[in-house]
Amino acid sequence: MFALVDGNNFYVSCERVFRPSLNGRPVVVLSNNDGCAIARSNEAKALDIKMGAPWFQIRHLEESAGLVGLSANFTLYGDMSDRMMSLAAGLGPTQEIYSIDESFIGLVGVRDVTRRARAIRARINGWVGIPCGIGIAQTKTLAKLANYIAKTAERKPGSYPEDLAQVCNLAALPASDLEAILMTTAVGEVWGVGRRIGLQLQEAGVNTVLDLIRLSPSTVRARWSVVLEKTVRELQGQSCIEMDDAPAPKKEIACTRSFGRPVRDLGPLIEAVSEFAGRAGEKLRMQHSVASEVQVFAHTSPFREGPKFSKSIVVPLRRPTADTSALVSAAVVGMRAIYQPGFDLIKAGVMLLDLVPDNIHQCELDLEGDDTKDRTRLMSAMDCLNGRFGKGTVHVASTGLDDHRREWGMKQERRTPQYTTKWAEVPIARA
DSSP states (O other): OEEEEEETTHHHHHHHHHOGGGTTSOEEEEOGGGOBEEEEOHHHHHTTOOTTOBHHHHTTHHHHHOOEEEEOOHHHHHHHHHHHHHHHGGGSSEEEEEETTEEEEEOTTOSSHHHHHHHHHHHHHHHTOOOEEEEEESSHHHHHHHHHHHHHHHHSTTSSOGGGSSEEEGGGSOHHHHHHHHHTSBGGGSTTOOHHHHHHHHHTTOOBHHHHHTSOHHHHHHHTOHHHHHHHHHHTTOOOSOOOSSOOOOSOEEEEEEEEEEEOSHHHHHHHHHHHHHHHHHHHHHTTEEEEEEEEEEEEOTTSSSOOOEEEEEEEEEEEEOOHHHHHHHHHHHHHHHOOTTOOEEEEEEEEESOEETTOOOOOOOSSOOOHHHHHHHHHHHHHHHHHHOTTSSOOGGGOSOGGGOTTOOOOTTOOOOTTTOGGGSOOOOO
8 A cells, every 4th residue: 555645736835834925826936047837826727827837928917817926945845845754754654755745655554544644634734834635545656646636626626526635545445436536537647647648548549547447458568668557557456666765876966057147257157067066966975976977068048149159078087086176176177178258158067977886996096195084074064064054054165155146146036035944034923
């Protein structure tokens, strides 16, 4: 048995925790540089605002429909996610955090799971302020489908039985009731059925989840793929996707950003790639890996008129490392090598390549002295301080000293305070 705990309109819900005045209003959260909608409240969805809609195309709804557009506040969302996931873990003995707002829970040995799920949901809503849907079933794919039903039943009364709203346990339904629900659910709502496969299924007369379940797995494999065959088996109650308590380490780690405005000078570009390399280094150490190469790139906007520029370079490291100083130095060398004046650069990034576990050491003659242990302690101390007091609290000097004067900084004109991670921005309650 599995449960999927999923925060409703997560980014918007995080904002509403600290700004109750947003409840009942159409709200969208915008991507980096306030480009397009990456989260929508139910009220915004009712205005037919699509995911990914450019802000300049929907901005007129501010006046006509009271739409509120907010810059993404990822520091806030990450902290709220940690709080939510720690409570969701109380639902069962194992947990797999699938995304910032989704978590699979293994339910082996858990009794009265529906009652327990409702209690956990109420705790998350009461202690963190995030409403969520919980889907329960025999497989991950069915749990994902149950979660969709739980959230849809709450958002659209009448679409599904009222008692399935918020928490839906498909395993507890009589066969006739389950069949009726699957018959009214479009095949495109199944986890793993993308738009292209969904259209192919519909052309073959497979329009509902029940239609898909009734297909022979061998037929699905022969006509479509092994992946879709696993999906069908999961829908039929055969678990093919196990819990992943420890995701495999990434083979590459990247940190890239679009700038708030075009950058022409080398100085701001060095600041940018220095910060990107530092953040990538944190992720590298988090998964206990070291990098052998650093790739740096920069380019102009493909949509703006003017001279075009797009270059990248791979800088090999003398030895695999996770030391921020070495990674930043390589990134700066790379940026100096590819930089050319006269171009309005709009994006740059750093990618760490050829990653290996940090317990694999390259042996060589010790001609310069080995301070690896001291550097490792220094990196651990830096990560600890940044984890406690916020990202960027301790950083290399080449990233710049004044956040407010960075030419390459993202455009975030509508960002709310980082309520839970910065003392200066903690909300003050007055009687």
